[in-house]
Amino acid sequence: MGLRxxxxxxxxxxAFLTLGAVYAAAVPLYEAPDEPKHIALTGHLTETGSWPRQVPGIATPWHQEGSQPPLYYGVMAGLTRLLGWQVDGLATLFHPNPFARPGDLTADVNKNVALHGPGEAFPWQGPAFTAHIWRFISVALAAATVPAVYGLGRALFPERPGWAAGATLLIVFNPAFIFNMSRVSNDALAVPLTTWGLWALARAWTAKDQSAHRFGLAGVFAGLAALAKLSGLVLLPAGLAAVLDRAVRRRQSLKATALCLIFFLGPPAxxxxxxxxxxxxxxxxxTGLNVMVEIAGRRQGTPNLLAEVRGTIWSYWALFGWMNTGPEPAALHLLEGLTVLGLVGACGLTIASLTRRNLELFSRLAGLWVCLGLEAAAFIRWTALTPASDGRLLYPAAGPIAVxxxxGWEALTARWRLSRPLPWLLLGPLGVLAVVAPFRYILPAYAGPEPVGAVPANAxxxxxxxxxxxxLVAYExxxxxxxxxxxxTFYWECLGPTPEPWALFIHQVGDAAGATVPNLDTFPGRGIMSTADCAPGYRFADRYALPVRGIPEGTAVVRLRVGLRVPPVGGEPVPVTGPSGERLDALVIEAGKVQGRTGVARRTEGPAVGPLRLLASEVPGQVRAGGVxxxxxxxxxxxxxxxxxxxFVHVGDPNRPPLAQSDGPPAAGNFPARWWEPGDTFVDRREIRLPRDLPPGRYPVTAGLYTPEGVRADVAGSGLTYVNLGEVEVSGN
Structure with missing residues (x-):
């Protein structure tokens, strides 16, 4: 082996260790899949020295993870006890967010599964320090995957060193792989052990000499991988296939084959x-899977296969948090397309090697497909039992996938006769994504409250x-x-810590002319902050981008009911003292206006009525007396x-008291005059009940503006205070 x-x-x-350390420090504790459970299990083993017995129906902080094999947790607990790291307080460090939205990439709020506060601030102390040290150890363990992938590629394809190098870089610069390997999880040990096991199998399978002892090394890795995570069991059928294939192709004796099997199966046992x-x-x-599934919860209903396959590919490459944070959709679709393209290219290369009778290349590519197929089968089986379509579950086969x-990409490069190798052109953007992801996507998702001094003048x-x-000092x-x-944006000031975290609710009041804002339940600081950590005098800005569904008829103002609740789910609103001393259970605010459509196909130069211009009107031609x-x-x-x-809209002679009328706030109160700005449009619809004894005939319909004091707006250029909308014919009832 050369120096290179x-x-x-x-x-x-x-490079992987450096990136992993950045991710481990950047991601808030617990904001990675199942990390709260893995931390709880590691802490329990450290404190008690005993493994929990899983009983469905009995809630534990480690949930289904208590069914995992113990190697990773034993290593972590042993180091923690040996070095005296603090685990007391781990349970109280985790404050769950009951409104979390895992798996929802559209979520702007509640991406976090936990509330975060000063107890996690850098420099880390106490249990937060311990949890971060566990993360750094996980990164160090997972880093062993990198040379293992390189070794796997060199063992199978020694004449193609570029494949091994490229596959290695696909591991190093896979943002989601770095993210998942920098959390507290047994994946950090299971993945490198499985990959080294595949490397050892590849060496034993391709060795020209007697390879029983080589299968023994593969068996050691298989046993350790199985004791780290059940996915490590994939090495057993892969190893059996390698032993039997070698026996057939090399015409080994029964004794030699049996010796290989003993060397391979003995260590795992x-x-x-x-x-x-x-x-x-x-x-x-x-395996303990029966209990694990019962605790995790069985899948209900029929899955959307396309969505789950897409989610698996996306999360394999570039989803963070609880699969609810990631790069722009275009980047995810590009990664998805390149993955499919690469696998199609590899499939074509495998078939071509068979048709061209390059049996050595075919057998080695087929071996990788077998490993991927075994891991994919285990993944499909597990996700069929319980919802778990997460690409990280395929990482034990990350080596075969990368190669x-x-x-496949190199094969397509040759087939399409590209001037530059396709895969090397892809590595640059992937590397950039791996470097910038913590700063562009992860940290902003958990930014929390923004400290402020003075409140802006326009608030x-x-x-x-x-x-x-x-x-609540003010709002914008x-x-x-x-x-x-x-x-x-809401501007809050802390007067003192609360006994427990208070939840924030923002619910729409009424219907803004057809525009609706979904109710939001969260915590202050965009779901991040625990009010139990409120330091007196601390002021912060709380910014929300509230989705608006539907398009209002014209411009409309959205009214929101804002309050705090304890406990967060099903609790009562915290009493509010208004600015004038009034007692309330929540505040109702005018949160802003939403532009819509008036339904007027063409604007006309209608009459100006005070600060408005009448664009058009709709008056029925006929109505019965007593009707609407x-x-x-x-x-x-x-x-x-x-x-x-x-x-106002009046029926009858405008110079006499109206025979019927409807007066009131514009647009049914959805667009008060204090919100009017030049260019805004709105629709005012009024239902006027006509008197039952109104004689048949034609009656003028007029409209205009007035103030509560009775002052009417002038109609420009007419000397009148009303606009004639036309006539309505009233028939007998």
Whole structure:
């Protein structure tokens, strides 16, 4: 082996360790799949020295992870006890967010499964320090995957060193792989052990000499991998296939084949057999999967296969958090397409090697496909039992996947006669994504509250106090065009810590002319902050991008009911003292306005009525006496106003008292005059009940503006205070 073959995997390993350390420090504790459970299990083993017995129906902080094999947790617990790291307080460090939205990439709030506070701040201390040290150890363990993948590629394809190098870099620069290997999880040990086991199998399978002892090394890795995670069991059928294939192709004697089997199967039995025997006695299942599935929860309903396959590919490469944070959709679709392209290319290369009778290349590519197929079968079986379509579950086969992808891309490069190798062009963007992901995607997702000093001048003052612990000082309303979110900022001041975390609710009041804002339940600081950590005098901005569904008829104001609740789920609102001392259970605010459509196909130069222009109107031609006359007027704002203008629609001679009328706030109260800005449009619809004794005939219908004090707006150029909308014919009832 040349110097380059040593330096390259060493440099790649250092690069992975560096990136892994950045991810381990950047991701808040618990914000990685199942990490709260793995931390709880490791802490329990450290404190008690005993492994828990799993009983469905009995809640534990480690949930189904208590059914995992013990090697990783034993290593972590042993080091923790040896070095005296603090685990007392781990349970109280975790504050779950009951409103978390795992798997939802569209979520702007509640991406976090836990609340975060000063107890996790850097420099880490106490249990937070211990949990981060566990993460760094996980990174160090997982880094062993890098040279193993390189060794696997060199063992199978020594004449193609570029495949081994490229596959190695696909591991080093896979953002999701780095992310998942930098969390507290047994994956950090199971994946490298499985990959080294595949390397040992490849060497034994391709060796030209007697390879029984080589299969023995593979057996050691198989036993350790099985004791780290059940996915390590994939090495057993892979190893059996390698032994039998070697026996057939090399025409080994029965004795030599039996010796290989003994060397391969003996170590797993000695290393991990006791664990599976114990499970058989406790649960009636050597793997313990029956209990694990019952605790995790069985899958309900029929899965959307396309969505789950897509989610698996995306999460294999570039989803973070609880599969709810990631790069732009275009990047995810690109990674998805390249993955499919690479596998198709590898499949074509495998078939071509068979048709061209390059049996050595075919057999080695087929071996990789067998390993991938075995892992995929185990993955499909598990996700069929319980919802778990996460690409990280395929990482035990990350080595075969990386080699196949690289080989497939190179095959397509040759087939399409590209001037530059396709895979090397892809590595640059992937490496950039791996480097920037913690700073562009992960840290902003968990940014939490933004400390502020003075409240901006354009914020609307509130000064309402919630339970003498928090004060809503002011808020900034937003504006939204169709398809845009409504951005609202609240400015809070802490008066003191709360006994327990208080939840924040933001619920819409009424219907903003057809535009609805889904109810939001979260915690202050975009779901991140625990009010139990509120330091007196601390002021922060709480920014929300509220999705708007539907397009209102014209411009409309969204009203929101804002309050705090304890306990977070099903609790009562915290009493509110308003700015004038009034007692409330929540505040109702005008959070902003949403632009819509008036339904007027063409604007006309209609009459100006005070600060408005009448664009059009709709008046039925005929209605019965005693019936309801529905009149719609379409308006455009010409100038802002300080007056509280209302709209009136009258039936009858405008110079006499109306025979029937409807007067009131514009757009059924959805667009008050204080929100009017030039260019805004709105629709005012009114239902007018006609008197039953109204004589048949034709009656004029007029409209205009007035203030609560009775002042009417002038109609420009007419000397009138009303606009004639036309006539309605009233028939007998």
């Amino acid at each position: 073959a040593i330096l390259f995997p060493a440099a790649a390993t250092v 000695l290393i991990a057999g006791w664990w599976f025997w114990q499970n058989l006695g406790l649960y009636g299942d050597p 196949l992808l690289w080989a 609307r003052p509130i000064n309402a106090t919630f339970g003498d612990r928090l004060r 309303p937003g504006k939204a065009q169709p398809g845009e979110p409504l951005r609202v 006359l529905t009149v719609a007027t379409f308006w455009e704002v010409l100038s802002p106003t300080d007056a509280d203008w209302r709209v």
